[in-house]
Amino acid sequence: MVDVSEETIRRLKKQAVVLRRHIIRMTHNVQSGHPGGSMSACDIVTALYFHSLNVDPKNPDWPERDRFVLSKGHACPVWYAALAERGFFPVDELLTFRKIDSRLQGHPEVGTTPGVENAAGAEGQGLSFSVGLALAARVDHKSWRTYCVMGDGEQDVGQTWEAGMAASKYGLDNLTAFIDRNGIQQEGRTEDIMPLEPLAEKWEAFNWHVLNIDGHDFRQILSAIEEAQRTKGRPTVIIARTVKGKGVSFMENKIKYHGAATTDEELKMALAELESQEAAL
């Protein structure tokens, strides 16, 4: 297990609450967007942006930066919230999300939002894009790493597996993928829509180094990232068991909150719950 202080873990937990609050407010403000999958990926994104990633908010295009690719583009509220909190753009701007003339598009766009590395929305392209990034780093003998966060719904997409084969063909140990395994996609449970299990065995069969973790346990997330960094000759996929809507009890594990914002009444309840979580830390 990774050697991080209690203080670091508490800091990350607090930061994740802040991001979840942004997600709830952003999607409520525009009455659209995808809160559920943003909240399930929130602790992974927090761990990366507030502990592991080597990025420079003042210089988003710094060539030596680590690359973060959000393949599940609908979860961009968590990305925007993390980028704003890291200082890539003002936190005030978050409430322009999905509005006309905003730099925060409904799904990620490259060139408009500082820190956004990939366009996503059509599912299943992000891992391939990440393979390209990782190959470029290898050709140039650079040490920066590529991290890709996929949804579990994206495991339906054929291109995900095309990318999986390519990454293992080239032994891309500078590439780490996360699967936000919340078990729910737009129309229902993943195992009802298109069964994915045994998912770990599938990735093992594709010659990836596979780690199974609790995607809401920061020690496990950070340990997995470190293990991926140490693993040579193969890419690593971290299958992170998560809860859709994590952090707000009435939203947790509800199919509805894949693509539905909170009502005014729910907003108050959600913010109050997050408030008390923060106070307890």
Place this chain on the structure above:
Amino acid sequence: MTAAGPWKMESQRSYFGKALVELGRRNPDVVVVGADTTESIKTIDFGRAFPDRLFQLGIAEPNMISVAAGLAAAGKIAFAATYSVFGSAHTYNVVRQNVAYTNLNVKIFCSHAGLSVGPDGATHQMNEDIGLMRGLPRMTVLVPADGPQTAKCVDAAASVKGPVYCRFSRTNVPTLTSMDDDFRIGRAYTMHDGSDITLIGCGVMVSKCLQAADVLAKEGIRARVINLPTIKPLDVPTIEKAARETGAIVTAEEHTVVHGIGAAVASLVVNNDPVPVAMVGVEDTFGESGEAEELLRKYGLTPEKIVDAARGVIRRRSR
């Protein structure tokens, strides 16, 4: 004045492969991705010269395009090359999201465009790619007329920022230009002067336009022939000037007339110079197996068809 032939028949793929190796020698940032067609499309020569810079990704074109996009996002000039049906239609939403929307230096070079693919039949005869690609914001669309122009497209594509789609033939085509000729993206080239009508062709149809001009000359009709290697962005001044000066246009393309170069030219001239336009190309149909020239004849992609169309628009103009 004789416009047409005889011409040397040469492979656009060979010119493409050689140009890519030369470009790779000059520019270490050039990388190439392939999809189990590297030998056929000649990118394998690049791989032999620069083994670390060719990525063979198998029969997985959507992945190939996204990988090219990732390479480009990290500063590379990424050439993705395969057959046009796979490089355009099969990958369309990947090209749209990861290449065009993201505005990356991905250069998609596809051979086996159009009917002249021949015996492989309709599944491989891509007659819809020009329309697909010119519909994408930010996409530059190139259709070189011959081998030398294909080589020049490689250099030109690498020198412009952003996405490029370039399509050419499987079969050998007449060499109409030379490596010494000017080539710039966005420029149309007048191959034969005339003032009575303009024939605008791309790809293998440029030679058919030149042959048609010869036939028309015998009837006293002086046809201007324009080679249009850049479909997007169009050379607006050259086309508008031709419309004004000759008063009638025939377009010719190895592509469906539904949304190809004829549609592009017509929708341009209708703005300021609404002259009659006739389109020679594949009608709204699929192809079939056969030899290249047999197919071009059967589907009406011939000098005779261009001559008929020219007589037709001249009649319409004088009504």
